[in-house]
Amino acid sequence: MNAKQELWAPVIRAKDTIPRIMFDVVLALIPCWLAGIIFFGFRAFWIVLLSAVTAVLAEALFMRYPLRLRSVFGDGSSLVTGLIVGLILPPTVPWWIPVVGSVVAVAIGKLVFGGLGNNIFNPALVGRAVLLLAFTAPMVKYVRPFDAVTEATPLLTMRSFDWALIWGNVSGSIGETSVIAILIGAAYLLYRRIIDWRIPVGYVITAFAAAYVWDLDPWVAVTAGGLLFAAVYMATDMVTSPVNPMGRLLFGCGCGLLTIMLRKYTSFPEGVTFAILTMNALVPLLDMLTVPVIFGAERSREQRFATTAAVALVIILAWGVLFAINKTVPEGVPVTAEGVYLPLVETLGTDVYETATINDKVYYFTGSREAPEKVAVVGAEQGYHGPIYFYLVLDGSGRIEHLQILTHSDDPGLGSLITRRSFLDQFIGLDTAELAMDVDIQGITGATISSRAVIRGVTGELERFQEAFYGGEEADAGAGYADGVYTAEASGFGGPVKVEVTIDQGKILAVAVLSHRETPGISDEAIRLMPQRITAANSPDVDLVSGATLTSRAISEAVKKALAQATRTEENGANAEEPAVDISSIPDGVYRGTGTGFGGTIVVDVTVSGGKITAIDIVEHADTQFIAQAAFSQMIPAMIEQQTIAVDVRASATLSSKGLLEAVEAALTGKEAK
Secondary structure, X not given: OOHHHHOOOOOOOOOOOHHHHHHHHHHHHHHHHHHHHHHHOHHHHHHHHHHHHHHHHHHHHHOOOOOOHHHHOOXXXXXXXXXXXXXXXXXXXXXXXHHHHHHHHHHOOOHHHOOOOOOOOOHHHHHHHHHHHHOHHHHXXXXXXXXXXXXOOHHHHOOOOOOHHHXXXXXXXXXXXXHHHHHHHHHHHHHOOOOOOHHHHHXXXXXXXXXXXXXXXXXXXXXXOOHHHHHHHHOOOOOOOOOOHHHHHHHHHHHHHHHHHHHHHOOOOXXXXXXHHHHHHHHHHHHHHHOOOOOOOOOOHHHHHHHHHHHHHHHHHHHHHHXXXXXXXXXXXXXXXXOEEOOHHHHHOOOOOEEEEEOOEEEEEEEOOOOEEEEEEEEEEEOOOOEEEEEEEEEOOOOEEEEEEEEOOOOOOOHHHHHOHHHHHHHOOXXXXXXXXXXXXXXXXXXXXXXXXXXXXXXXXXXXXXXHHHOOHHHHHOOOOOOEEEEEEEEOOOOEEEEEEEEEOOEEEEEEEEEOOOOOXXXXXXXXXXXXXXXXXXXXXXXXXXXXXXXXXHHHHHHHHHHHHOOOOOOOOOOOOOOOOOHHHOOOEEEEEEEEOOOOEEEEEEEEEOOEEEEEEEEEOOOOHHHHHHHHHHHHHHHHHHOOOOOOOOHHHHHHHHHHHHHHHHHHHHOOEO
C-alpha cells in the first residue's frame, strides 16, 4: 500500500445532496397540497404558500443571507419546514397563524440548535405545538370539505371506518385528510430512498395494534387525523430520527404507541405532535441502545446495561407522569365548550349542581329550577369574522357575576381585546336593562363590531335566562296561538327569508322555510336545524346555528312575525276590531292614559299635533324590562307611522302589548290634557 492509498478515507460517494433531497420532499408534498385545495378551496393554497414563504424569509433574515433568489432558499430545508407547517394547519386559521407557526418552527425548532443537522426536535412540530398551546381555539376549528360548515374531526365523530377517510373529503388539516395523496407521496419518497420504511411501517402497525387493544376502531385510528401524514413526512425526518435500522423501527413503534395513548388518556384528540416530539427526545438513547457491534469487538456489559436502564427509566417516568395526571383529574369528564374547559365548580361555588336543557339550551344551576341561586350558560353571537362564544354566570335575579370569552375568530390585535378583564369586568353586576353601548359598557375603540357582538350576545342570554326560569308573559297569560297556517318573512344575509308556520291546538306544529336568497352551503344548516329547534321548543327563542347566525336570526324573526298573526283573535287579546278613535278631531296637546300590563299599570303620554299622533312616551310601567321594552320599541313607531292603534301585538309580550294599546286608547278617548 503506497502513501497515496493510505490517505484514502472509507467513504461512500453518492449523487444526493441536501438541496436535492429537499426538492424530492417538496415534490412528495404536492399531492397532499393539491388534495387540500380540492377539498377546502383556494384558502388552503394561500395558507400553505404563506407558511412556506414566511419560513424561507425568516431563515434568510435570521442567517443574514443575501436576499437573492438563489441564496434566499439556502439548502431548501426551510421551504420543506414551511410547507409542512402549512399542511398541518386547519383551513380556517387566520392569516397570522401560519406566519407565527413558521417563524417559531425556523427560529426555535431549528436555528437555536445550530441549524440543519443539529436540531433535536422536528421544527414543524415545534411550531405546531406552540400554536396548539398558545392559540388552541383557531387550531381546533375545522370545516366540512366543499362548504364552510364547522364540524368536529372524524377522530371525535367517527366510530367506524368510512371510505371518505381514504379519499379525504372529511374535516381536518389541509394536508392530512387524504390517505391516497399521502400514500402517493410516500411511494415517491421510498422510491427515491429518502425515507426508511421501518419508521412509517412501525408507526402504523403499532398504532393499529394499540387501538385494537384499547377498544378503538384501528382503521379509524390509522386513517383519521394526521397519523399517516406524520408517519411519512415528520417522523422520518433524517435529523431527528435514529440512524440505525433497529433504532428506526423502535422509534416508529414508540410514536405509534404514544399517539394512541395520548388520544385515549389525554385531552389532545390528535396525539401525533407530542408523540413524535417525545420520541425525538429519546433518539440519543435509541442510538446508543441499537448501535451495531463492530466486527471483532464487543460492547462492554456496562454500556449495554446503562443504555437499557436509561430507556427503561424514561418509560417508567412517562407512565408515572400519565398516572399522576390521571389521579389529579377530577372524576368524570370535565365540561367543555368549543374545546375550552368550563370552570363550573369555580364559578358556581360547588361541585353539586343541576343540569337542565330548556329551549334547546343547556343551563348549569344551583338551587332549584323554581328558585335558582346561580346559573351558568354558554352563549354565542356573530362577531366581525365569525361567532364569539362566551361563558356567562348569573345570580338568581339575573345579574352578571362572571363573563369569559371562550373562543373567537376576530383579529388578533384589536378584536382580541374583548377577552381582557378590563372590558369584561364592566358587565359584572349588570342586568339586561343596563347593557347599553358606551353608556354602561364602554366599547373598544377600533373593535366596535366585536364589542357590540359581546353586548348583544350577553343581552340575549339574559333574556333567555328570564324566560327559561321565570317564564315569559305569554306563558303566564295562559293563551295559546290560534290554529292555522301563517306566513311571514324577515331580512336575512342575502335577502328576505319567508317561512310558513303551522299552528295546531295552540302550539307550533311545523315550521318550513318557503324561500330565501342565502348563500348555499353556509345557510344550509340553519335552514335545516332552526325549524326543528323552534318546533321542539314551541318558541322562536332558540339557539342560533353557529356559522349561519344571520340566516338563523332571520328565520327566528320571521317565525315571530307569523306568531304575531296567530294571536289576532279576541280570545288571545288581540285587537280584532279597531277602536273607534278619530285622531283628526283631537285638539293639540299631551294626553295621559293608563292600561294594565303584565306586571301592573302602564302609564303613557300621547302627544297630538295637527290632528296626528306625533309622540308616545312611556311614563312608567312595572313589566319585565327586556320583554316589554322590545314590544314597546316596535309598536310605538308603528302606531305613529300608521296613525292608528290597530297594530299587531307582539307574540313574546302579549300582556305588555295589550296594556300599551289600552293606555294609548285611554289617553286618546279620555281627551284629558296634562
